[in-house]
Amino acid sequence: xxxxxxxxxxxxxxxxxxxxxxxxxxxxxxxxxxxxxxxxxxxxxxxxxxxxxxxxxxxxxxxxxxxxxxxxxxxxxxxxxxxxxxxxxxxxxxxxxxxxxxxxxxxxxxxxxxxxxxxxxxxxxxxxxxxxxxxxxxxxxxxxxxxxxxxxxxxxxxxxxxxxxxxxxxxxxxxxxxxxxxxxxxxxxxxxxxxxxxxxxxxxxxxxxxxxxxxxxxxxxxxxxxxxxxxxxxxxxxxxxxxxxxxxxxxxxxxxxxxxxxxxxxxxxxxxxxxxxxxxxxxxxxxxxxxxxxxxxxxxxxxxxxxxxxxxxxxxxxxxxxxxxxxxxxxxxxxxxxxxxxxxxxxxxxxxxxxxxxxx
Amino acid sequence: xxxxxxxxxxxxxxxxxxxxxxxxxxxxxxxxxxxxxxxxxxxxxxxxxxxxxxxxxxxxxxxxxxxxxxxxxxxxxxxxxxxxxxxxxxxxxxxxxxxxxxxxxxxxxxxxxxxxxxxxxxxxxxxxxxxxxxxxxxxxxxxxxxxxxxxxxxxxxxxxxxxxxxxxxxxxxxxxxxxxxxxxxxxxxxxxxxxxxxxxxxxxxxxxxxxxxxxxxxxxxxxxxxxxxxxxxxxxxxxxxxxxxxxxxxxxxxxxxxxxxxxxxxxxxxxxxxxxxxxxxxxxxxxxxxxxxxxxxxxxxxxxxxxxxxxxxxxxxxxxxxxxx
Ligand SMILES: Cc1ncc(C[n+]2csc(CCOP(=O)(O)OP(=O)(O)O)c2C)c(N)n1
Numbered sequence: 001x002x003x004x005x006x007x008x009x010x011x012x013x014x015x016x017x018x019x020x021x022x023x024x025x026x027x028x029x030x031x032x033x034x035x036x037x038x039x040x041x042x043x044x045x046x047x048x049x050x051x052x053x054x055x056x057x058x059x060x061x062x063x064x065x066x067x068x069x070x071x072x073x074x075x076x077x078x079x080x081x082x083x084x085x086x087x088x089x090x091x092x093x094x095x096x097x098x099x100x101x102x103x104x105x106x107x108x109x110x111x112x113x114x115x116x117x118x119x120x121x122x123x124x125x126x127x128x129x130x131x132x133x134x135x136x137x138x139x140x141x142x143x144x145x146x147x148x149x150x151x152x153x154x155x156x157x158x159x160x161x162x163x164x165x166x167x168x169x170x171x172x173x174x175x176x177x178x179x180x181x182x183x184x185x186x187x188x189x190x191x192x193x194x195x196x197x198x199x200x201x202x203x204x205x206x207x208x209x210x211x212x213x214x215x216x217x218x219x220x221x222x223x224x225x226x227x228x229x230x231x232x233x234x235x236x237x238x239x240x241x242x243x244x245x246x247x248x249x250x251x252x253x254x255x256x257x258x259x260x261x262x263x264x265x266x267x268x269x270x271x272x273x274x275x276x277x278x279x280x281x282x283x284x285x286x287x288x289x290x291x292x293x294x295x296x297x298x299x300x301x302x303x304x305x306x307x308x309x310x311x312x313x314x315x316x317x318x319x320x321x322x323x324x325x326x327x328x329x330x331x332x333x334x335x336x337x338x339x340x341x342x343x344x345x346x347x348x349x350x351x352x353x354x355x356x357x358x359x360x
Numbered sequence: 361x362x363x364x365x366x367x368x369x370x371x372x373x374x375x376x377x378x379x380x381x382x383x384x385x386x387x388x389x390x391x392x393x394x395x396x397x398x399x400x401x402x403x404x405x406x407x408x409x410x411x412x413x414x415x416x417x418x419x420x421x422x423x424x425x426x427x428x429x430x431x432x433x434x435x436x437x438x439x440x441x442x443x444x445x446x447x448x449x450x451x452x453x454x455x456x457x458x459x460x461x462x463x464x465x466x467x468x469x470x471x472x473x474x475x476x477x478x479x480x481x482x483x484x485x486x487x488x489x490x491x492x493x494x495x496x497x498x499x500x501x502x503x504x505x506x507x508x509x510x511x512x513x514x515x516x517x518x519x520x521x522x523x524x525x526x527x528x529x530x531x532x533x534x535x536x537x538x539x540x541x542x543x544x545x546x547x548x549x550x551x552x553x554x555x556x557x558x559x560x561x562x563x564x565x566x567x568x569x570x571x572x573x574x575x576x577x578x579x580x581x582x583x584x585x586x587x588x589x590x591x592x593x594x595x596x597x598x599x600x601x602x603x604x605x606x607x608x609x610x611x612x613x614x615x616x617x618x619x620x621x622x623x624x625x626x627x628x629x630x631x632x633x634x635x636x637x638x639x640x641x642x643x644x645x646x647x648x649x650x651x652x653x654x655x656x657x658x659x660x661x662x663x664x665x666x667x668x669x670x671x672x673x674x675x676x677x678x679x680x681x682x683x684x685x
Pocket of ligand 1: 095134135136137163164165166167168192194196197198263389418420442446449
């Protein structure tokens with residue numbers, strides 16, 4: 001009788017390029033990025049951290065609605081997004097707004113999404129993405145479908161989808177990776193393991209030692225990455241993308257990361273389930289700090305540059321909020337009009353009713 | 361008597377039954393140490409231990425199936441679906457499996473499961489959190505669907521649900537959780553499932569509703585009283601099975617009905633109740649039965665939900681229509 005679990009598990013090591021001190025520890029896998037690319041990656045992370053801080057503040061002032069904090073996860077989110085092409089398709093979860101913004105979603109629309117205005121979901125045509133998914137796991141099966149569609153159309157593009165560690169417990173997660181495997185569809189299944197699904201720690205979520213190993217049952221590649229290391233995340237995603245478009249099948253990527261903030265701004269209190277020690281331990285691994293050290297070592301980054309990005313972000317956010325404020329208020333009659341291509345009779349009646357209700 | 365919010369009454373009911381019966385198990389996403397995202401299970405894990413009150417992995421379909429399996433082992437599961445919009449994930453377990461357990465086993469097996477879940481609008485949640493999907497499950501024979509409107513009813517109905525030997529879906533309107541307090545006996549008591557409650561007596565028109573809309577109906581009744589219209593307000597409390605006797609009795613008295621539900625108009629509880637009334641009491645009606653509902657769209661994006669949701673003014677308008685018919 002052969003028991004294989006341990007031998008499978010031991011093969012899933014954490015892939016890393018840049019250590020916590022900003023030193024390259026894995027030269028062989030250093031991705032081929034120009035100095036400008038490296039700076040752009042840093043710029044995006046700094047900008048996104050600022051956007052998170054401002055979004056939290058705006059939420060507290062009642063100027064935003066639903067918001068899921070992202071600080072701590074920048075390397076996972078932006079390292080993976082940076083490896084994509086414009087025509088690749090993103091199926092995000094509710095925390096994956098930064099990827100959408102860097103893929104071209106105007107900031108004011110992200111704010112409208114947060115406020116619960118449908119225009120926040122009317123993506124520009126060149127943003128190949130769905131709005132952030134609320135139902136955990138639904139995006140996984142859909143990603144298999146988008147990827148299969150891309151393959152059938154002969155496109156050299158991939159579908160990438162994101163969920164958290166908790167999401168890997170949903171049936172849809174397994175169905176998605178299995179379908180994509182069966183069709184050798186060009187999909188990238190991305191799991192941001194930030195150790196908690198709201199309050200439930202990953203050890204209570206599953207007996208699996210890694211989430212990456214869940215790929216084995218579906219017969220697809222799986223890899224675990226240091227999710228605080230933007231270079232490692234970029235390299236792994238780029239590799240998955242290249243293999244996918246060559247017809248070599250989907251990849252499951254698990255990144256080890258952490259969300260510093262609460263689960264969402266709607267009343268979650270992380271002190272109920274996390275200790276200060278754990279928070280501090282993870283802050284030492286901060287993706288911005290480590291990448292900044294690396295870039296400073298190469299004379300590619302300075303405090304001045306960083307401040308410039310912060311000011312740029314603040315300025316953009318101010319303008320975007322103003323634009324969101326000025327955008328026409330959403331009406332129930334708009335929503336009625338969006339239910340079908342052609343308005344059925346009963347909705348025509350209801351349209352009149354609500355026009356009247358709204359005119360008062 | 362204690363003054364409690366609805367959520368306190370619900371916690372109290374679970375505590376009572378965890379104490380009364382070792383077979384009662386409370387579980388779901390974040391219900392353990394975190395006490396649930398609304399704190400409905402606050403303190404229960406500390407009091408009863410992780411064997412009785414525990415977190416599950418994040419999968420509603422898994423929670424549904426686990427409940428059925430535990431019920432087959434003689435437990436009385438009280439699972440939580442974190443927000444009712446996520447029930448689609450568990451539809452097979454609920455509608456396809458537990459609701460038919462007694463039937464398909466020729467009465468030899470049962471599924472004494474009480475699924476609790478928050479639902480309902482007006483609190484600006486993201487998509488698929490607030491939807492009123494009770495009509496979906498109410499269409500399925502074999503499961504009871506209970507929706508309390510007051511803290512008192514919540515405690516008594518939840519204890520009754522947990523003791524019931526058939527599956528019960530227990531829906532808790534989020535807006536009612538903490539919006540007011542009511543008198544709740546500290547001792548244990550039950551409120552019968554399947555029994556409506558006349559929350560206000562009146563003789564001119566019957567307002568039938570459930571959940572948060574009971575409060576909108578009561579508010580409308582106060583407004584109407586200023587114009588000498590005396591409205592009776594019936595709180596269904598259980599939307600499947602329907603307490604048709606209480607309704608028919610009221611119709612015989614008032615001869616006019618307005619049904620008020622927060623759900624869309626399309627194929628909900630209202631349609632079923634109105635069919636029953638016209639079959640049983642059509643000759644007692646002086647006017648068509650009118651409905652106050654949300655429009656037939658998906659639940660509104662939050663910025664528009666105040667207009668989308670029915671309110672007491674809409675009810676007053678409809679009542680005036682049936683009175684002046
Ligand atoms: C189907 C479904 N069930 C439950 C929820 C409620 N919920 C929202 S986020 C969450 C935890 C998700 O954790 P994880 O997948 O680890 O992602 P993270 O939030 O950590 O990024 C839960 C239970 C949901 N949105 N959808």
